[in-house]
Amino acid sequence: MPSPIVSWYSRDNTTQITKWDIGTVDAGSISADFGVLIWNNRGGTTDVSDMQDCTITTKDSLGGNSGELVVNKWIEVKVDTLNETTFTPIGGNTTHPIRTTGSTTNADGTFTPGVAPHISDTGSVDILGVKNDGTKTNAAGNFVEVTLHANVPSTASAGVVNFLTRVAYKYV
16 A cells, blocks of 8 residues: 655645744743644545554754754644643654544545554554545544644743654554
């Protein structure tokens, strides 16, 4: 089966997100919340592999674990699809699991992560890869909704900080 097709969209599902520009955040303050949908196979007409054991974290701009933002875990996340109410700091090897409990309905039936045939002996199925119409209503098994923000400590160095927000997963 083809590999997952991952894309990030605005919370209202209208605009593809290719970068998160936090803007200026003063030391000792928290940035505005940034809500995003992380999709697998959004609007796909054929099935692709499910995403398993999904996590989110931050990396430096070269994909490493250096820099104040990553090392000190300035970025915090909550998984809205799991009804989380508190933010969890992420960065480097400190990850946070992301998954959905929603279902996707298409011409072949209704499918839910963790329910046959979308189960795995090697890990948890977190985001489906089944074909879907790309709407939040009918394809809730194909995306995770998260909210991110930067919680910048008062001791932070001034200046521009570039970083990556990374979703890790496996597939079979």
